[in-house]
Amino acid sequence: RIELQSGDPIQSWIDYDGSKRSVSITIAPLTHPLKPNRSLITYNVDLFPVLKESMYVGFSSSTITLQSEHYILAWSFAINREAPPLDLSRLPSLTDHARKKMASRLLPYSSTLALFLLTVICIGSYALYKNWKLTPERVEEWELKYPHRFSYKELYKATNGFQDKELLGRGGFGSVYKGVLPSTRVEVAVKRASNGSKQGIREFVAEVSSLGRLRHKNLVQLQGWCRHGADLLFVYDFVVNGSLDTFLFHDQKRVLSWEERFKILKGIASGLLYLHEGCDQVIVHRDIKASNVLLDAEMNSKVGDFGLARLYEDETNTHTTHLAGTLGYIAPEFSWTGKATTSSDVFSFGVLLLEVACGRRPIDFARSAGDVVLMDWVDACWKNGMILRAMDPRLDLRYVMEEAELVLKLGVLCSRREPEARPSMMQVVQYLNGDASIDEYVANKMGALECDLNDDHLILPYSPFEKSSSLSTSFN
Numbered sequence: 237r238i239e240l241q242s243g244d245p246i247q248s249w250i251d252y253d254g255s256k257r258s259v260s261i262t263i264a265p266l267t268h269p270l271k272p273n274r275s276l277i278t279y280n281v282d283l284f285p286v287l288k289e290s291m292y293v294g295f296s297s298s299t300i301t302l303q304s305e306h307y308i309l310a311w312s313f314a315i316n317r318e319a320p321p322l323d324l325s326r327l328p329s330l331t332d333h334a335r336k337k338m339a340s341r342l343l344p345y346s347s348t349l350a351l352f353l354l355t356v357i358c359i360g361s362y363a364l365y366k367n368w369k370l371t372p373e374r375v376e377e378w379e380l381k382y383p384h385r386f387s388y389k390e391l392y393k394a395t396n397g398f399q400d401k402e403l404l405g406r407g408g409f410g411s412v413y414k415g416v417l418p419s420t421r422v423e424v425a426v427k428r429a430s431n432g433s434k435q436g437i438r439e440f441v442a443e444v445s446s447l448g449r450l451r452h453k454n455l456v457q458l459q460g461w462c463r464h465g466a467d468l469l470f471v472y473d474f475v476v477n478g479s480l481d482t483f484l485f486h487d488q489k490r491v492l493s494w495e496e497r498f499k500i501l502k503g504i505a506s507g508l509l510y511l512h513e514g515c516d517q518v519i520v521h522r523d524i525k526a527s528n529v530l531l532d533a534e535m536n537s538k539v540g541d542f543g544l545a546r547l548y549e550d551e552t553n554t555h556t557t558h559l560a561g562t563l564g565y566i567a568p569e570f571s572w573t574g575k576a577t578t579s580s581d582v583f584s585f586g587v588l589l590l591e592v593a594c595g596r597r598p599i600d601f602a603r604s605a606g607d608v609v610l611m612d613w614v615d616a617c618w619k620n621g622m623i624l625r626a627m628d629p630r631l632d633l634r635y636v637m638e639e640a641e642l643v644l645k646l647g648v649l650c651s652r653r654e655p656e657a658r659p660s661m662m663q664v665v666q667y668l669n670g671d672a673s674i675d676e677y678v679a680n681k682m683g684a685l686e687c688d689l690n691d692d693h694l695i696l697p698y699s700p701f702e703k704s705s706s707l708s709t710s711f712n
Contacts, residue, residue, distance in 0.1 A: 398411075
């Protein structure tokens with residue numbers, strides 16, 4: 237039992253668990269030198285934001301408006317282990333005057349708790365600072381086998397401690413921070429996320445490391461990765477102009493010209509073709525949308541955010557236990573098969589084609605019943621012989637009619653309900669580059685398209701053409 241008003245010395249243990257972000261406080265009289273098993277107080281607090289490069293540590297206490305005196309006779313601390321015990325035989329003794337004065341002025345409970353809490357902040361901050369800045373980082377041996385690994389301290393310093401002022405945005409798979417690598421002064425984007433995958437950390441790192449070997453001008457380059465406890469961090473090239481979504485829907489002063497839009501769409505198609513057919517293994521993106529397309533200083537498009545991407549081997553069925561993707565971009569068959577394929581990527585790209593050309597979200601409940609779903613509305617315009625009516629009115633008719641018509645028709649074809657009726661990304665690139673005729677594809681797929689009539693998709697009666705010959709397209 238402890239009498240807080242007695243004036244007798246009290247020993248306290250203050251422990252901070254950085255991984256759990258938790259402070260525990262234990263107290264005992266000097267007559268009981270061993271640390272009790274049960275803590276008196278446990279408090280969750282994140283001390284990371286208060287750390288600085290240089291810091292002082294000290295002690296203070298207060299009982300607000302009342303007078304009291306507190307004495308610290310000895311203290312010790314340690315990092316990543318128990319603090320060394322105090323040598324109680326060497327503690328200084330208080331004078332009788334000081335002892336009487338202290339006993340008369342100490343307040344029960346409030347002053348002691350105030351001292352404990354303030355001491356926690358000081359010692360915890362200092363201990364965490366030392367642990368964070370000065371001790372070696374714990375890296376498991378297997379992590380050294382995979383390339384493109386960054387140290388956590390390097391990324392922590394690059395982002396100024398992941399401060400909110402460096403935050404670029406938040407998504408369903410983590411927060412993205414702007415950073416400058418201290419060793420090279422190169423700007424990067426650092427995505428910080430917890431491992432929500434059911435696969436092990438080691439398998440996930442192996443997959444991410446393999447993605448770091450991908451090289452294409454229309455992909456956001458993954459520079460490397462880092463594991464820190466349960467957190468996974470991905471380091472990407474910093475793309476200065478941000479997302480396509482911002483230019484389409486949030487920037488009221490800057491309207492993308494048709495030339496820029498057509499160039500952006502061709503770049504996205506080229507990047508997706510590389511993922512589908514240009515790698516050692518087929519990679520299905522799974523979350524193609526405007527906010528996952530970034531634009532560089534020259535308005536070149538770069539496909540980013542491989543948070544949902546999985547290596548898709550030819551002989552392995554890739555299934556998921558939850559619906560991955562974004563509403564409006566998800567292929568219909570994915571909702572019942574749970575299988576992501578290159579064809580489901582084509583569906584998402586078809587929606588994106590229409591979104592960029594029309595300047596509209598895939599689903600807009602503010603519109604009339606027949607116009608809510610973008611692809612159905614464009615399909616209806618096509619059937620009625622007025623497909624260009626679907627173009628973004630902000631363009632003021634300043635576009636190349638043949639290119640605009642191609643993009644709209646291709647968007648409708650890519651977003652067919654039946655996967656067999658959709659073109660491949662190779663064919664999409666050929667059509668956008670003018671290497672093949674979309675009318676020939678329509679003629680060849682006439683049977684599949686007519687079957688789609690029963691799925692509420694409106695089809696224009698197309699004229700038959702000769703079958704198109706096979707064309708090859710090189711990767712850029």
